[in-house]
Amino acid sequence: MDVLEAAKSGARCWNKLSRCPKPKTACLEKKPECGKRKRCSKPGPVTNNGYMNFIRAFRKKHCGLQPKELIMNAARAWCRLSEQKKYRYRRMACKVIKSCRHKRRRVCTGR
Numbered sequence: 001m002d003v004l005e006a007a008k009s010g011a012r013c014w015n016k017l018s019r020c021p022k023p024k025t026a027c028l029e030k031k032p033e034c035g036k037r038k039r040c041s042k043p044g045p046v047t048n049n050g051y052m053n054f055i056r057a058f059r060k061k062h063c064g065l066q067p068k069e070l071i072m073n074a075a076r077a078w079c080r081l082s083e084q085k086k087y088r089y090r091r092m093a094c095k096v097i098k099s100c101r102h103k104r105r106r107v108c109t110g111r
Helices: 003-019 050-061 067-080 083-098
Strands: none
Touching: 050 067, 050 083
16 A cells, blocks of 8 residues: 555545534533632731731622722721721731841851
């Protein structure tokens, strides 16, 4: 069998395969979606900014909002917040400043 005959027989077999309709599977129907869980973004670490710490807490409570709406509502809520409650978030910020969270440790290289 030379190369030309092999190519022709392969083409005939290929044509037979492509004519056959593919069997349809039963899973073409979409399954009904069950109740979607709200995906909240990660709140992030406690920062050295009291307002940002307030936004972290606000984001946890209002997790279904779009980012733009969330920030607008958080800003309004921060303005309405009493000084006592703002102080709570500012105290969280003071604790972060005193911690050594961001300090790098140097390793002695022996130079």
